Amino acid sequence: MEVDTLEKRHAGVSGAELSILGIGCWMFGGTSDDYWGSHDDNEARNLVAAAMDRGVNYFDVAEVYNEGRSEEALGRVLKGRRDEAVIGTKILPDNCSKAGVREHCEASLRRLDTDYIDIYMVHWPLRGQPVEDAFGTLKELKDEGKIRVIGVSNFGVKDLTEALGTGAEIGINQMHYNLLSRAIEAEILPLCIERKIGISTYMPLLQGILTGKYATIDEIHPNRTRTRHFRGDRPDSRHGEAGAEMEVDQVLGDLRTLASETGHSVGQMALAWVAARKGITCVIAGARNVEQLEANIEGVSLKLDESVLVRLDEITEPLYKKLGTNPDYWQSLENSRIR
Ligand SMILES: NC(=O)c1ccc[n+]([C@@H]2O[C@H](COP(=O)([O-])OP(=O)(O)OC[C@H]3O[C@@H](n4cnc5c(N)ncnc54)[C@H](OP(=O)(O)O)[C@@H]3O)[C@@H](O)[C@H]2O)c1
DSSP: OOOOOOOEEEOTTSSOEEESEEEEOTTTTOOTTSTTOOOOHHHHHHHHHHHHHTTOOEEEOOTTGGGGHHHHHHHHHTTTOGGGOEEEEEEOGGGOSHHHHHHHHHHHHHHHTOSOEEEEEESSOOSSSOHHHHHHHHHHHHHTTSEEEEEEESOOHHHHHHHHHTTOOEEEEEEEOBTTBOGGGTTHHHHHHHTTOEEEEEOTTTTTGGGTOOSSGGGSOGGGOOSTTSOTTSTTOOSOSOOOHHHHHHHHHHHHHHHHHHSOOHHHHHHHHHHHSTTEEEEEEOOSSHHHHHHHHHHHHOOOOHHHHHHHHHHHHHHHHHHTTOOOTTSOSTTOSOO
């Protein structure tokens, strides 16, 4: 077993301590029909063991991932090392009635085969379910020890403020954030810093696009071009906007140039940049194999020179301006689910 040197950070004032790299486990338990394709327990077991041996403690799932099979797979592969892990899972907003929160939490506990969930998040903002019912039940579950930290995900300023208004202590807000997706910097990140709420970030590599492994946008799998970075007429896209493909191409080209100047890879710079932002607790990345995991550990551990960080801000500023401050990268501002 290797020495545990990976940095750990506190999730706000919640008491939870997460490794700076978290493992996105959405692909766990996947079959050929699922978003990330087939993924068996051997692959998951190898990845989790390698991650833990290198100091990673945070594992991120949701009840919705592969219809519960991601939670089940994570529960199976953590057997014997559960107490070393911090597990974050999420409940869908439609399940957040008073009775629903308890029922769905119990179901996640069963699938994960554990007595407690370290961080239990409301996956997307509530629409229709009373906020007091959802967060009131979450507080009860916390008092009973079934969950240790209440969290949210994709909550903007209005929803976060309403949730805090129930008196619930919120430890973490999980948000989409990377060099190509900077919208949370406008309002959400400053509010979380002010209210001492940690931020965990998903898609720090924009599903691999920020590793620089695609020479052109047309090479990217259509599953991964549904966001507002890309034209709204691409397959399965819902945002209906023009996209910002020229700017994305420009940024990726500039990042390759900066990578050759600095000697770091594009992916490492992308991860190091997120990890260096004020207010970030944990950078959650999915990894297909141990090789990607190791590259990602190197990335989050890399301390970039201030001049490189500034250059990364400058390179991505025009794209940030073009995409605007709507933090929902799958929907237009008009239909944004994040407010
Ligand atoms: N709260 C939410 O609403 C929400 C939404 C989405 C995701 N999440 C969480 O965030 C996690 C991560 O997000 P994500 O998986 O969608 O995006 P991601 O981590 O940005 O992308 C994962 C993919 O990126 C590629 N990749 C990762 N490391 C790489 C490396 N070092 N070199 C080359 N390619 C690399 C792999 O692609 P290949 O398959 O091409 O090898 C991998 O499958 C999820 O598992 C989930 O836990 C949360």
